[in-house]
Amino acid sequence: MLYRIIDAGDVPLLIRAFMDSYELVAPVECDQGHIFDTIDDPNDVVLDYSTTIASPKKYFLPPREILFKFDVAQNDVDAYELDVKPRVLFGVHPCDMNAIEKLDSVFLEGPYPDPYYRARREATLIVGVGCTPSQSCFCHRMDADEAPAGYDLFLQDLGDRFWVSISSVAAAEVLEESTTLREATDEDRAAFAAATRRRNEAFSSDIPFVQDVAMLMDTYHSDPFWAELGSRCLNCTACASVCPTCMCFDIVDELAFDGKTGERVREWDCCTNPQFATVAGGHNFRPSERERVRHRMYHKLNGFKEKHGSMLCVGCGRCVDACKTGINPIEVLKFFDEKTRGAHDAQQGKGATNGE
Ligand code: SF4
Ligand code: SF4
Known part of the structure; x- marks a missing residue:
């Protein structure tokens, strides 16, 4: 360098x-x-x-971007x-x-x-x-x-x-x-x-350092915390729009009025969108806000790390400002901080009791 x-x-x-x-x-x-x-x-x-x-x-x-154009009548795809x-x-x-x-x-x-x-x-x-x-x-x-x-x-x-x-x-x-x-x-x-x-x-001193965030995502996967966080979600998808690492997309074929030609289009999607996990037949794998918000945080703080070795959130703070109901990774860090402090205090108390 x-x-x-x-x-x-x-x-x-x-x-x-x-x-x-x-x-x-x-x-x-x-x-x-x-x-x-x-x-x-x-x-x-x-x-x-x-x-x-x-x-x-x-x-x-x-x-939104056009991936290619097609002609159904000719059964052909235009060169990319x-x-x-x-x-x-x-x-x-x-x-x-x-x-x-x-x-x-x-x-x-x-x-x-x-x-x-x-x-x-x-x-x-x-x-x-x-x-x-x-x-x-x-x-x-x-x-x-x-x-x-x-x-x-x-x-x-x-x-x-x-x-x-x-x-x-x-x-x-x-x-x-x-x-x-x-x-x-x-x-x-x-x-x-x-x-x-x-x-x-x-940096704000209010944002706690939490060790092993990815592991804690598993530990507290069933905690009522996620229902409370999800209950605030408006499904607006602002969080993903501003996020530098949200990269989920949908692909749709848009037919022209002639019914013969069309375009295959890729456009941003978001896992807090209620339809995101809906599949053919109408089944939705994540039908509730609790599941969708938890999934988003899980991918950011655990799932990506398992596959790529680092967390997907880079702490830019944009979703902190964009989410009007205060759903963001800082809330998750504070929740884990509280839980681990509680566990630590309980251990100390137990140790003191054992020593008496
Ligand atoms: S988490 Fe917040 S920004 Fe994201 S969809 Fe829900 S309400 Fe909107
Ligand atoms: S703080 Fe994390 S989750 Fe929020 S917008 Fe930035 S990278 Fe995305």
Whole structure:
């Protein structure tokens, strides 16, 4: 890994240079907060944002996309064509870079990589940026507060200058051509460490650290907690829409009015949608809110880990803000914290009794 320092005033030059060859997507301000959007003017980019309302996953997995067109009369499928633009995602936080790595493990690994996802992923450079956590952020509890890989450049704001970690040749060439680079000094390294420390100290102390979350999901699978959490669910699916790692989709064939031609379409779906687990014949494998909400949390905090080695939640906090009835992984962590404290206190009490 190569590290360099650039002046803060060089960042718009870097963005402009990327814009010469790529579509540039970055955080911008809107009425409700910040969103990722295509940039026309480098001055519109906001790098000191806390969290965007929705994640950048739509740039790899669009909410709705045509997979292919078909002609029933001819019994034929049109050749697959995908229009992919070279793109730079600029200003991505470590939690979202970790989320993209998790999407990669689903859509790129295994015997059947997804060609649609892969084409967009391969055409995209990622420029990360260090963050300042909001009160909803808990990436440090999900092991996603650092992104050791998954970016082409990573920028850390040091005040009047940026620390730049460089990990790809394509991005390094643009950086070299557009900015004045210098070697990092001991003062820069100390400033980098201080910025990391400030970030770590900004996390809410109300969000507990819980060991073995995945195991506890099994331990308390039948607890009444899930019925209470489920009773609040409105089935609105806002949680999955904003989540950087929710990747479930449905596939539908849409026939044209001529009844002969049509399109196969992939669109986002969500396991809190009441119809999500309904199969042919009308049977629903998860008919209640309790089962659906528990399933969503189970996949995030247990099921994915079993298959891919890490939890699926990256603690970005978006669903904490999006769910209007307060259903989110922080509630689950607090529940486990309470339960394990109760178990710990009971053990202590028993020990004291035995010692008497
Ligand atoms: S958990 Fe919250 S955001 Fe998700 S579907 Fe239920 S009410 Fe909506
Ligand atoms: S479950 Fe919530 S906190 Fe976790 S990654 Fe998804 S949106 Fe972020």
